[in-house]
Amino acid sequence: MNRNIKVKAVVIVVVILVCIYGIIGLPKNKAELMANWKKNIHLGLDLSGGTQLVMQVQLQDAFKANADGVMERLKSELQKDNIPVTTIDRNDPNSLDTADKIEIDIKGIPLAKTSVFRSTVSDQDPDWILTPINTTDYKMTLKPTAALALKQDTMTQTMATIERKINALGLTESSVQPTGRSDAEAELLVQLPGVDDSAHIKQLLQTQAVLEWVEVKDGPYASRDEAMAKHGGILPLGTKLVPTVMRGGQQSWYLVSRNAVVRGTDIRDSRASQDQTGRWETSFVLNQDAAKKFENYTANNIGNKAAIVVDGQAIEVATIQSRISDSGRITGAPSQEEAADLALNLRAGSLPAGVVYEEERTVGPSLGQDSIREGFRAGIAGLLAVVIFMLVYYRRSGINATLALVLNAVILVAALSYFDATLTLPGIAGVILTIGMAVDSNVLIFERIREELRAGKAVVAAVDAGFSKAFATIVDTHVTTVVSCLFLFIFGTGPVKGFAVTLVIGLIANVFTAVFVSKTIFDWELSGKRQVTALSI
């Protein structure tokens, strides 16, 4: 065998092995093989069944809430500073576009108090700009940077809240993300594989999360059963068992008081911050009512544990170190991220803004199953017919074409697995076009070889000429399609993108299989014989 062919053969075998590894890994038995296959090949919701929701976060709600808070504080500050005021009011922006046009109107500040009033406002609300309308009236608007930050905050908070609620249902494969459309900053895409009861999910997202700060009576336990056993199967009066959030697959249970010391609505603010030594902690501020209660409780329970429970799951269990009134810190966070997460959870008692559902798609798993089954069957039948025809029409060379086709499919599936791409119905359209063009490449080459043979060329020369002449055409057709895919990918939305991605992968694979692999097989077949006079084509 020619050295050149050997090198090519090694390349081909390596590619095949890498691809097969990408698809099924290194399975030891059939069950493992199926498991790996399922893990590596992601089916889109339209094939596997599930629910997809696109929602628009009503950012104006967050702006109004922010303004309400400012107004509340301003009123009490003015009272404290003895500044009389006729009215404090705000406008009522009702759509996303007008959200940052929020405005607070303050009327009737006496001329004598102007400077005190101004300094009070600028001290208390640095995010707002105070503009005088006349000698006694003012309006306050939100700084553009602050407005932007508020928008982003609201979005992250909404996403975190939705994520937590969904995760509480045990839907681990679900995802919450921005739709990423440039002109739709307030849109979220929620994907819930395997869920076909979308009404239930929507209802769940609508309900407010319940955040409670409760006294820990006992724990932790390794399981619910262990906790029950410890208390003889009956829980003490006024207590309940709560699980902690899963961390690294570990979960423990605590026995806590049913009565909450502090509720989510009592928490005014919470941030991640650093102490003097640079360790991360989470600080929080309570409203005045809660502060009194909390002060009493902490004074009596120094050294005891308290749990922060959100929607029935303990997100944090901390030991009370000292008396806390309106503001406190939770220390011991291992990283900034964890401290920030906790802060987010403390703030994110409920969705900070309402959501409007813009799109909802639910495919029952059975329908997805049916469409896969039927589509798969039809596709296989069609492919078989193609293969049989190629074998009859091109005889031995038909085997070449079939090998190239199969290898093309293997590479395509492997690439999808390596790129973590999701296979959807439009993606299958891309696969079909790929197969069509793969068949076409083979036919083009073979017809060209036949033509060269008819023109009287020797077999080896005819094969070489056939490949090199068809190659120009194949490059043109493939590059044209790749160019169009590029545009589809840049400008298209989800499904159109999926089509473009699978098609580009398939076309690249096709140039490799139909030209490189097929030519190598031909060369190998021809190199064995000294004098080739006939080619089975």
Next chain:
Amino acid sequence: MELFRNTNYDFLGKKWPFIILSLILTAAGLTSLAFKGGPRLGIDFRGGALITVTFAQRPPVDKVRAVLDAKGLNADVQEVQGKQDDIIGIDVREDKALQAARQTIVDSLDAAFGQPANGKVNINAVGASGLADALRVPLQSAGAGLADPQLVDLTNNIMEYRKQHSGLIHTIDDLRSVAGVTPKVLDVLKQATYPDPLAVVQVEVVGARIGAELQRKAILAVLYALGGMLVYIAFRFEWIYGAAAVVAVFHDTIITIGLFSLFNKEISLTVVAALLTLVGYSMNDTIVTFDRIRENLKILRREKLEPLINLSVNQTLSRTVLTSGLTLLTALALFLFGGQVLNGFSFALVCGIIVGTYSSVYVAAPILVFFNNFMESRKHPLSGGSSGPKVPVAPKAPVAPKTPVATPKVSKQNVRGGTAKVK
């Protein structure tokens, strides 16, 4: 085995009937589109709701319609052939009303054709975790309490059974065959759950705003893609080739959309994917022919364009017929046996492959000829466009000096025309 060998059909000689046919098809499609006020867009693009409900015993479609009419919903009800499914479409644009309407449909269908719950859980609507919650306590009180992992396994098995049986469990007794369902468990299932004889298997609700945007984006993406192809082909060949190829592809798309309109089929996002596929096929086909024309232009520099194109088409004929035939075979298989979800998709493919193959020969190639004749007639206004072999030479080809050759007598060997022969 060979089907075509040294054919020499005079394709372009008979171009007029086909061009007229193309025009008629295009006109028919456009008329149908105009008559119906544009293509019939799926809810992906116009906004609305689409709900697929499967029944144990499908009620007559009129009855379903009557139930929905009574609720004041102007719904369009369609039966799915060969299945116990109905597809219900409503045309509501406003987001909140849409959500409400969707709920009303499900509720009123359940009231009319379903079973009363009587405090039980509908096993055809509940999810695995919901079912586990519903069974946990009853199983314990029946003395068949399960630890959580086993309970999860059991409910997953039941859900899998439902999935394999078109999403509907007919009677609880059917579950006897499911792994983990012991007679005791079956009793508990009967106590705690009931099988509603209908289930919602698919819901699509798209707000009008998103729909309009999806529509705009899809059209833009396709137009840009066409533009990109035009530029590439113009760069590889000549601009007129790019233009001809894009016109041909455009022609195919219009005819296919027209056929959708004629057959009253909906254009959904999946169909758009199919349209993109047919654009790919058609473009592929056209380029193969063009490539051959370019190659022949290098070899037969003195040949006139029309016979040269004829020759090229004949040379690539076996490839064209084989490729199109084989891909059409696959598309037909999908269309006939691929099921309801792929129906619109495969319909577009079948139409597209046929039209796309034909357009390479009878749309793209004639444009080259017409353009060539036009350029000739401008150069030689007196000879009426019948002389001179000015043919577009691809810039990438090793270009021979373009000396205007005096009217060449085309050698007999090169004249492919007149009588068609199959050898």
